[in-house]
Amino acid sequence: xxxxxxxxxxxxxxxxxxxxxxxxxxxxxxxxxxxxxxxxxxxxxxxxxxxxxxxxxxxxxxxxxxxxxxxxxxxxxxxxxxxxxxxxxxxxxxxxxxxxxxxxxxxxxxxxxxxxxxxxxxxxxxxxxxxxxxxxxxxxxxxxxxxxxxxxxxxxxxxxxxxxxxxxxxxxxxxxxxxxxxxxxx
Numbered sequence: 001x002x003x004x005x006x007x008x009x010x011x012x013x014x015x016x017x018x019x020x021x022x023x024x025x026x027x028x029x030x031x032x033x034x035x036x037x038x039x040x041x042x043x044x045x046x047x048x049x050x051x052x053x054x055x056x057x058x059x060x061x062x063x064x065x066x067x068x069x070x071x072x073x074x075x076x077x078x079x080x081x082x083x084x085x086x087x088x089x090x091x092x093x094x095x096x097x098x099x100x101x102x103x104x105x106x107x108x109x110x111x112x113x114x115x116x117x118x119x120x121x122x123x124x125x126x127x128x129x130x131x132x133x134x135x136x137x138x139x140x141x142x143x144x145x146x147x148x149x150x151x152x153x154x155x156x157x158x159x160x161x162x163x164x165x166x167x168x169x170x171x172x173x174x175x176x177x178x179x180x181x182x183x184x185x186x
Contacts, residue, residue: 004073006088013114014149022090030071030090040103041110066098113152117145
């Protein structure tokens with residue numbers, strides 16, 4: 001059996017949010033499982049657990065179009081500053097996009113911000129093209145992406161603080177920390 005040998009590079013969405021990206025010998029770009037989980041606000045082993053369990057979450061993902069197919073291989077070159085296992089499990093960019101949609105629908109702030117920033121950046125490309133305007137440089141696209149991501153995270157944090165301010169003494173236990181999944185830690 002042939003072992004797939006990936007090239008690896010860190011894909012930075014923001015200075016704080018990144019995934020380990022992989023390129024297969026046939027040129028396909030893929031995402032590492034733990035990085036995909038963490039970028040969306042889950043624990044690093046979330047996706048591995050979800051795909052292994054075959055339960056409700058996996059079914060919901062599959063209903064979106066998520067295949068769950070994992071291509072396993074080894075990193076061909078371990079570049080300077082690249083850490084982690086030389087053996088990796090990866091998913092396609094299509095599956096990663098379905099994970100973003102799922103996590104955003106579940107209210108994960110990181111996924112909401114990532115989804116909004118990616119969509120906004122893409123929309124600019126389509127509108128520039130439609131009006132015959134100069135296409136944005138990569139640096140201009142990054143600027144749009146970073147601003148959109150930061151705005152969204154800030155709005156979600158402000159919303160949570162406003163909701164917390166509404167909490168009253170004597171609230172029933174089921175209302176205390178009901179919105180803990182929206183907590184954004186610095």
